Amino acid sequence: MSTDTLDVVVMSHRPEVREAVMAAVGRRPARDLPRLRFREADGIADVLGAADAGELDLAVLDGEAQPTGGMGVCRQLKSESDDPAPVIVVVRREDDRWLATWSQADAVLVQPLDPVTAARTVADVLRAGVPARQG
DSSP, X not given: OOSSEEEEEEEOSSHXXXXXXXXXXXXXXXXXXXXXXXXXXXXXXXXXXXXXXXXXXXXXXXXXXXXXXXXXXXXHHHHHOXXXXXXXXXXXXXXXXXXXXXXXXXXXXXXSOOHHHHHHHHHHHHHHHOOOOOO
16 A cells, blocks of 8 residues: 555444444554545545545445445446445345345445454455555
8 A cells, every 4th residue: 555544435324323433443454554534424425526536445335324325325336437446335234245245345344343343344355455546
């Protein structure tokens, strides 16, 4: 990774979900990764704007977000870009993992979030495929 920080958008219409994600992941999910800079988004426009501006290293999307769920946003990001940022979808039920995978999510987290699992998942996704943003 070539940057001092990585930009992570956390999207949910519920502030408590955004806060839970950021608290579980932490600012530095692994020692070998740069610090994370979180940007909170309460809807799809903020996520798409960050992606279009090239300001997105990772998106963590609430699968239950209203009115547009994280799975739909993930599918849109993956289908509309030649080189999309990785996406993690947060679901409420273990049984919804398959749907998050169908949406082309790079990983899935299940609520309630376990901080060790959340940090490890974010670190694994970032190591696996974040092309370092140019700039």
